[in-house]
Amino acid sequence: MKFQSPFRDADGVRPNAVAIGSAVAGYAVALALIATGSVVAAAAGALLLAVSLTVSAYLIHECAHGTLFRRPEHNARLGAALGWLAGTCYAPFEALREKHLMHHAERIDCVSFDYRPLLSSSPRLLRWVALLEHAYIPAVDLIMHAAVITAPFRLERCRGRRRAVAAVLGLRLLQLCGLGLIWLPAPAFYALGYMLFLHVMRYMDAYQHSYELVVVGDRTELAGRVRPTRQFEELHTYSNPAPLLNLVTLNFGYHNAHHHRPAEPWYRLPALHRELYGDARANTLPFLSLLRNYHRNRVRILLGDYGVTDARCEDALAFQGALGVSFLTQF
16 A cells, blocks of 8 residues: 555645654753753753744644644644643643634634733732833733633633643643752743743734734634624734744744635745735835834733734834734633
């Protein structure tokens, strides 16, 4: 019998194998470096950890779109397995997949939890979060991930996952304790790598859309809602490709191309972007402007809207961006 590759596309075997191998091997090497007892090696390990977690996260995104393997169950299994690296293992992969596809279908920024009412109701917590964000500690993102972990203990619809979440949390804590037993500062370097990873994810998510933010549990809650048009999607979706980031975000910055053809695999997105837009800069935001925005707006955590950018996207300084809309924090 002729062997059939499990990968969906013949031209995807090599790039996908390299990406998956880089994520898994990078994570293992990062842990080894962090546990060496050398500050220099541990710092390098933290940076490598951030890279491997980022690649893992965007491979999970590919799995959600079914672009890696022929069979849906293989995409789901890899997505769930990579969730142990990227920290999405506290909720089912299917929940992440459903919410992300809802984002595409309904043209909204759908979230399972909105952190803003929580911070608005607690001035003390708001001050602490603002202080941490000022120090470049992504407190909002940590709150969003904590919401995923605590969901089975807060929400009736997630109640059935209590034991699974408790077991996963216990295993993750044992991993950190094991690192600490090998070398006491090791968990701090792991935390550093994880926070760098969260910053990359937040930067990428902040400037992809100017959609309506909707808190939704499942698709039935959107019944009767008028879906925005495809033209609205195009006008309110932005690309922000940057050469170095492209390597670790699997071309996620070519976001208009991704939304134009969501099932297009990550390694074809640059070509699709050129096919659609050529050299035109329409809806393509400049990297340096966005980086300045990210720095300036890092403590503006209760923004009511995303701000605006000019029609030609030549200056994005008024585009404040989204916060707390990661596809990783769905349940």
